Amino acid sequence: MSRGTAAARPAVPARIAGVERSLPVWALAALILVLLVALPLGWLGWVSVSSERGPTLAHYAAALSDPRLRSALLNTLVLAFWAGAGAVALGAPLAWLTARTDLPGRRLVRSLVLASFVTPPFLGAFAWVMLAGPNAGLLNRAWRALTGLDAPLVDIFTMPGLIFVVAIYTFPYVYIMIANSLELIPSDVEEAAAILGAGRLRIAVTVTLPLVAPALVSGFILAVLQALALFGSPAILALPAGFHTVTTQIWALFQYPPRVETAAAVSIPLLLATALLLQLQKRLLGRRGYAAVGGRTGQRRAIPLGRWRWPALAGVLAVMACSILLPYGVLAKAAFTRAWAQPLTRDNLTLANWTFTFFQYSATRDAVLNTLELAVATATAGAGLAALLAYIASRRVIVGHQLLAFLALAPVVIPGVVLAVGLFVAYTRPPFVLYGTLWILFVAYLTKEMPVGYSQSEATFRGIHPELEEAGRILGAGRLRVLREITAPLARAGIIATWCFVFIGVIRELSASIILFTPATRVMSVVIFDLKEEGHFGAIAVLGLFMLAMTFAVVVVVQGVLGRDVLGVRG
Amino acid sequence: MPGVTLRELTRRYGGVAAVERLSLEVRPGELMALLGPSGCGKTTTLRLIAGFLRPEAGEILVGDRRLSSPDAVVPPERRRMAMIFQSYALWPHLTVAQNVAYGLRLRRNCPRAERDRRVRDMLRVVRLEGCEHRYPGELSGGQQQRVAVARALVVEPEILLLDEPLSNLDANLREEMRFEIRRLHEAFGITTLYVTHDQAEAMVISDRIAVLHRGRVVQVGTAQDLFLRPCSRFVAQFVGRSNLVEGVADGRDVVARGALRLRVASAALAPGTPVTVSIRPHQITLSADGRAPAGANVLAGVVRRATYLGDAVDYEVAVDGGGVSLRVTAPPPVRLSAGAPVTLAVEPEACVPLTEED
Numbered sequence: 001m002s003r004g005t006a007a008a009r010p011a012v013p014a015r016i017a018g019v020e021r022s023l024p025v026w027a028l029a030a031l032i033l034v035l036l037v038a039l040p041l042g043w044l045g046w047v048s049v050s051s052e053r054g055p056t057l058a059h060y061a062a063a064l065s066d067p068r069l070r071s072a073l074l075n076t077l078v079l080a081f082w083a084g085a086g087a088v089a090l091g092a093p094l095a096w097l098t099a100r101t102d103l104p105g106r107r108l109v110r111s112l113v114l115a116s117f118v119t120p121p122f123l124g125a126f127a128w129v130m131l132a133g134p135n136a137g138l139l140n141r142a143w144r145a146l147t148g149l150d151a152p153l154v155d156i157f158t159m160p161g162l163i164f165v166v167a168i169y170t171f172p173y174v175y176i177m178i179a180n181s182l183e184l185i186p187s188d189v190e191e192a193a194a195i196l197g198a199g200r201l202r203i204a205v206t207v208t209l210p211l212v213a214p215a216l217v218s219g220f221i222l223a224v225l226q227a228l229a230l231f232g233s234p235a236i237l238a239l240p241a242g243f244h245t246v247t248t249q250i251w252a253l254f255q256y257p258p259r260v261e262t263a264a265a266v267s268i269p270l271l272l273a274t275a276l277l278l279q280l281q282k283r284l285l286g287r288r289g290y291a292a293v294g295g296r297t298g299q300r301r302a303i304p305l306g307r308w309r310w311p312a313l314a315g316v317l318a319v320m321a322c323s324i325l326l327p328y329g330v331l332a333k334a335a336f337t338r339a340w341a342q343p344l345t346r347d348n349l350t351l352a353n354w355t356f357t358f359f360q361y362s363a364t365r366d367a368v369l370n371t372l373e374l375a376v377a378t379a380t381a382g383a384g385l386a387a388l389l390a391y392i393a394s395r396r397v398i399v400g401h402q403l404l405a406f407l408a409l410a411p412v413v414i415p416g417v418v419l420a421v422g423l424f425v426a427y428t429r430p431p432f433v434l435y436g437t438l439w440i441l442f443v444a445y446l447t448k449e450m451p452v453g454y455s456q457s458e459a460t461f462r463g464i465h466p467e468l469e470e471a472g473r474i475l476g477a478g479r480l481r482v483l484r485e486i487t488a489p490l491a492r493a494g495i496i497a498t499w500c501f502v503f504i505g506v507i508r509e510l511s512a513s514i515i516l517f518t519p520a521t522r523v524m525s526v527v528i529f530d531l532k533e534e535g536h537f538g539a540i541a542v543l544g545l546f547m548l549a550m551t552f553a554v555v556v557v558v559q560g561v562l563g564r565d566v567l568g569v570r571g
Numbered sequence: 572m573p574g575v576t577l578r579e580l581t582r583r584y585g586g587v588a589a590v591e592r593l594s595l596e597v598r599p600g601e602l603m604a605l606l607g608p609s610g611c612g613k614t615t616t617l618r619l620i621a622g623f624l625r626p627e628a629g630e631i632l633v634g635d636r637r638l639s640s641p642d643a644v645v646p647p648e649r650r651r652m653a654m655i656f657q658s659y660a661l662w663p664h665l666t667v668a669q670n671v672a673y674g675l676r677l678r679r680n681c682p683r684a685e686r687d688r689r690v691r692d693m694l695r696v697v698r699l700e701g702c703e704h705r706y707p708g709e710l711s712g713g714q715q716q717r718v719a720v721a722r723a724l725v726v727e728p729e730i731l732l733l734d735e736p737l738s739n740l741d742a743n744l745r746e747e748m749r750f751e752i753r754r755l756h757e758a759f760g761i762t763t764l765y766v767t768h769d770q771a772e773a774m775v776i777s778d779r780i781a782v783l784h785r786g787r788v789v790q791v792g793t794a795q796d797l798f799l800r801p802c803s804r805f806v807a808q809f810v811g812r813s814n815l816v817e818g819v820a821d822g823r824d825v826v827a828r829g830a831l832r833l834r835v836a837s838a839a840l841a842p843g844t845p846v847t848v849s850i851r852p853h854q855i856t857l858s859a860d861g862r863a864p865a866g867a868n869v870l871a872g873v874v875r876r877a878t879y880l881g882d883a884v885d886y887e888v889a890v891d892g893g894g895v896s897l898r899v900t901a902p903p904p905v906r907l908s909a910g911a912p913v914t915l916a917v918e919p920e921a922c923v924p925l926t927e928e929d
Contacts, residue, residue: 467660473647474621474654475674475726489664 022479026398029388036447037407039432040422041414044271047425048264059265069266072244076270079163079234079245080227086167087223090319091174092216097312099182102302104313109320116323117172118551120508121165122232122525123544127327128165129236130334130537132156136341138330157241166233168323170226174219181215182208187301214284221281225274229415231511232525236532246270247417247511254515260425267418275413328548334541353538364543367527371507374438374523378445379503385446386453386502387460387495391483394461395469408454411447416511419448424515436518444512449502456501460494461487493561500558504551572762573634573729574599575620580629582615589615591786592629602756602763604773607783608809613766616783617732620764621654622647633730648677653723654732657739659715661707667694667718668703674726693725696755713744720752724759731763737772749775770810782806789927798851800836803927807849814850814897815925819843826924831893833868834919847925852900854921857886859907863916870915872897874907888913 049055063069097103098110116124132139134155143153155161185208193203234245244252246266253263305312334340337348357364386408392398393405411419423444427434434440464487472482488495510525517526524543531540575597582590590612597603605613618624620631622644631639638645653674661670668690675686694700697717707715716736723731733752737745753776756763767773773780774794781791782805790802794810801807804815818828820840826833826848835848856863863869872890886899886907899915907913 465658465660467656467658468662470621470623470647471654471656471660471662471722472673473623474650474652474732475722476648476677477673478646478648481677486662490662 022483023398025388025480026392029385029392030398030400030404032385033389033404033407033450036443036450037410039426040419040447041271043425044264044267044418044422047261048268051261059261060268063262063265068244069249072246072249073269075159075238075243076228076245076247078159079166080224082163083166083170083227084220084224086163087171087174088216088220090167091171091219091223092178094171094316094319095175095178095182097305097316099179100303101305101312102309103305103316104309109316112320112324113172113175114555115552116169116320117176118504118508118555119169119324119327120232120510120525120544120547121169121230122236122510122528123331123547124169124323124327125165125233125236126528126532126537126540126544127330128156128161130330130340131326132161138341141341157237159238159241159243162234162237162241164322165237166227166230167223168319169233170223171319171323173222173226174216177215177219177222178212181212185211218281218284221277221284225277228270228274228277229417229511231415231417231514232529235514235529247415250417250421251514254421254424260421263421264425267415267421270415271413271418274415278413331541331544334537335545337538340537340541353542357539357542361539363522363530364524364527364539367522367524368543368546370438370441370521371524374441374445375503375506377442378449378506379499381442382446382449382453382502383457383495383499386450386457386498387491390454390457390461391487394458395466397479405454405458409451412451414448416444416448416509417515419444420512420515423447423512435516436521438521440516441513441521441523444516445502445506445509448509448512449505452501452505453498456498457491457494460491460498463494464490496561497558500554500561504554507547507550572599572760573636574601574762575730575764576632577616577620578630578632580616580619580631581627582612582619582624583627588786590619590626593783593787594629595781595788595791597762597764599762600760601778602753602765602776604765604767604777604780605783606767606770606773606780606810608768611783612786613768613783614734615786617654617734617764617766620730621652621732622650650730651728652730652732653726653728654734655719655723655736657735659707659719659736659739661715661718661722663707666704666706667699667710670707670718671722671725674722678726689725690721693721696724696758697721697751712740713748716740716744716748717751720755724755724761727759728761731761733763733765735766735768737767737769745772752776780810782809784809800923801849801925803925804847804849807923807925812852812898814852814855814895816848816850816893816895816897818846818848820846820924824919826922828893828895831870831890831895833917833922835922835924836920837924840924849923849925850897850917850921852885852898853883854917855897855899856916857888857899857901857907858914858916859911861914863914864918867916867918868922870897870917872913872915874909874911874913876909877905877907879903879905886913888915890915 048059049057051058094109094113098106103109129137131137132154134140134152134157137152137154137156139154140152144150156165189211190203190207193207198206229247231247231251234248235251238245239248247270250263250266253259253266330340333344335353336350337344338350338352339348342348358368359365389404389408393401393408414422423440424435426432427440427443434443468490469482469487472486473479477485508525509523510529513523513526514529517523522530524547528540528543531543577593577595580590580593581588593612593616595603605616607613615624619626619639622639625644626639626641628641630637633650638650662673665673671690671693672686675681675689681689694703697720699714699717699721702710702714707718710718719736736752737748740748749772756776765773765776777794779791779793780797781788782797783789784805790797790806792800797806797810801810801813807813807815816826816828816833818826818831818833820842821827821832822842823840824834824838826835826840826846833848840846870890870893872888874886875889875896876887878885882903884901884903884905886901887896888899889896897915
């Protein structure tokens with residue numbers, strides 16, 4: 001650029017200088033991302049091997065030789081595997097029934113799956129405590145009243161109970177993968193087998209199943225990943241039962257006196273496990289999956305269920321009852337009654353829980369405000385940053401854009417608890433002392449939601465033909481001007497949707513918040529968790545319903561903006 | 572109105588050269604077509620000229636302004652060019668008038684009243700009066716195409732670039748738009764580069780055609796130059812159809828193959844060197860009675876196949892003594908059927924020895 005050869009006309013070099021104006025914007029976005037991801041992970045890794053006397057593996061040795069940690073590890077593996085298997089067992093048939101058959105009420109079922117997708121798992125766990133706690137649980141009381149027996153029907157405070165509760169809120173991941181995959185298989189590939197003489201079962205086994213197999217396995221892996229990273233449900237169900245998972249164990253290591261180094265040493269294997277699983281899932285999808293299935297979407301004809309229609313519907317509704325209807329019902333009951341375990345009588349009905357929660361109990365009021373403030377701030381910053389990063393990557397604006405894409409998606413492998421440990425270490429020391437402020441939560445949410453925001457934005461920009469931007473450039477508009485006048489208006493719907501996704505993610509976040517909060521910076525999920533200790537089920541239910549109402553309001557906005565449902569399944 | 576000079580341009584994608592040491596001179600006010608099969612580097616060349624890509628070697632000059640070199644690339648918005656894209660790239664969130672006015676809004680010396688006037692005039696030129704307030708999604712393909720043309724021309728660019736602009740239109744509309752683009756070029760006289768893979772399109776629209784192959788310009792000339800005097804096998808076969816006869820020079824203007832001797836349109840062959848001769852099918856006359864014009868190469872042969880094509884008959888004739896068969900295009904009806912002996916006559920000027928490799 002410095003060589004004056006372009007200066008046959010003197011006006012030209014001055015104009016060239018104007019080109020670089022957009023560079024600081026890209027550089028800043030890239031820098032923020034690198035800080036967000038690299039700083040906590042770097043510190044996490046460093047702390048796990050450092051001591052006063054230089055590098056050491058003592059923390060790992062201590063973690064692995066501690067029998068409590070070993071059993072927590074084992075529990076996590078058991079939980080993750082069986083919850084994944086359960087999610088497949090629930091999600092796969094549901095996906096097939098709604099995508100390929102004439103099951104009655106398919107739209108309703110899809111809406112209910114969506115509802116369980118956005119329901120915070122820890123709320124579901126609370127609801128199931130009220131439903132199936134061994135003594136006061138409503139289902140057990142009904143059982144005792146019905147049979148006169150003394151023993152409870154079910155006890156949710158057990159490993160199978162925990163697996164059940166995790167599975168009924170992770171099966172939507174499997175459902176989404178399989179339903180979207182089935183949507184892409186035109187009926188004619190099955191009919192091609194039928195015309196060659198294959199029966200219905202044979203078609204299912206030799207054609208349909210192999211085509212969805214990658215989606216099936218990758219759905220299983222996604223569900224396992226969810227179960228691995230989960231903190232709320234194990235904390236609510238496993239701790240009273242007297243056992244730990246890795247995430248609750250990491251949390252416990254932060255209780256007084258905190259053992260940060262050991263927590264870091266336990267976090268790293270969890271991080272590696274999730275990274276490995278995700279890599280596996282990617283390769284599965286990359287090899288066959290959609291590439292083979294995709295392309296032109298042909299006609300799909302619904303398979304008639306015949307006399308199995310109504311039994312199938314009953315089965316589907318039973319699943320949805322466990323996941324949505326019963327939990328929401330018991331939450332509603334608890335929110336409007338003095339004693340949730342007592343029958344719904346006129347005396348028992350009250351609005352006291354609501355006035356208490358929103359007007360009397362200062363902790364909840366502050367938490368609601370904190371949560372909203374953080375959600376709006378994170379969604380705005382996150383949607384903006386994600387949009388910039390996705391733009392950089394999809395338009396290859398700067399060198400190293402592939403690295404940015406990788407970094408933006410990297411937090412997907414970081415369980416919330418692990419991220420929180422990293423952030424705690426990174427931001428309790430100079431140059432950034434954020435611990436004790438809302439900022440550390442903001443940073444945590446921003447990092448945690450970046451993959452969701454990034455993939456949403458990336459899809460948005462993929463839908464905008466680069467020639468639309470080039471047409472603006474060649475007519476005389478600089479890159480930033482084109483971004484503002486052409487790209488942004490075209491991407492608006494996608495960016496609003498990104499904002500909403502991040503917002504939903506933030507208001508329900510528990511696993512990072514539970515480690516990073518301080519008394520002045522509590523958020524709704526943390527307060528719900530604390531209220532459990534105090535036995536305030538009414539207030540928990542009120543906050544939970546409030547959280548759900550906000551979530552569903554935002555989901556409705558997204559569906560309006562995108563013109564399709566959040567699960568990505570065509571109606 | 573400046574011309575465009577490309578000097579030794581090179582651009583690679585992942586080690587594979589899309590454009591390699593490509594040089595081309597476009598004269599001021601000329602419409603030059605870049606013609607070639609897909610993957611020949613023609614779109615890469617256009618995007619290099621537009622400034623969307625940086626060359627790895629070589630330079631691009633417009634008039635005496637150097638716009639691209641490996642060290643410095645003037646960005647697209649400072650090049651005073653306009654471009655019409657294959658996808659049209661109309662902005663779906665702006666009306667037709669807003670689309671067309673976009674480039675003018677970026678010119679400081681164009682007040683609103685003048686802008687509106689120029690947009691109106693331009694929409695009249697492309698016959699889109701009354702569509703000002705419609706959105707691109709509400710227009711037909713041909714109308715969208717014309718909006719793209721208007722948007723590019725209204726800014727009065729120094730250089731106009733077109734990237735296969737007609738490939739998304741159906742056949743009838745495509746033919747109509749060819750003449751439309753030619754008409755607009757004659758009206759405005761903007762130096763224009765037009766990328767296409769369709770030789771008929773290139774012939775209708777352009778003043779000259781540059782044939783690209785494997786990232787290089789293999790021949791530049793008018794449609795007639797390329798058709799009558801192709802310089803290589805590739806040009807002979809890509810622009811129109813051609814018979815290729817491989818032989819050995821047997822004198823300064825004679826090529827021999829077995830018993831076959833052809834006088835060719837050259838007097839500079841080195842005897843003994845291998846030569847390929849291109850003969851266009853329609854430049855061969857065929858007769859059943861052995862008559863031939865004086866001075867022509869006369870070949871005897873047998874009809875192998877005669878195919879009726881409506882406006883012509885395509886014969887395949889096995890030529891005696893040379894071990895070759897030639898395709899001959901003759902006017903209908905079918906006068907000779909398979910097995911008939913036949914005499915072929917070709918003027919020496921129609922036998923073009925190919926001088927370039929490839």
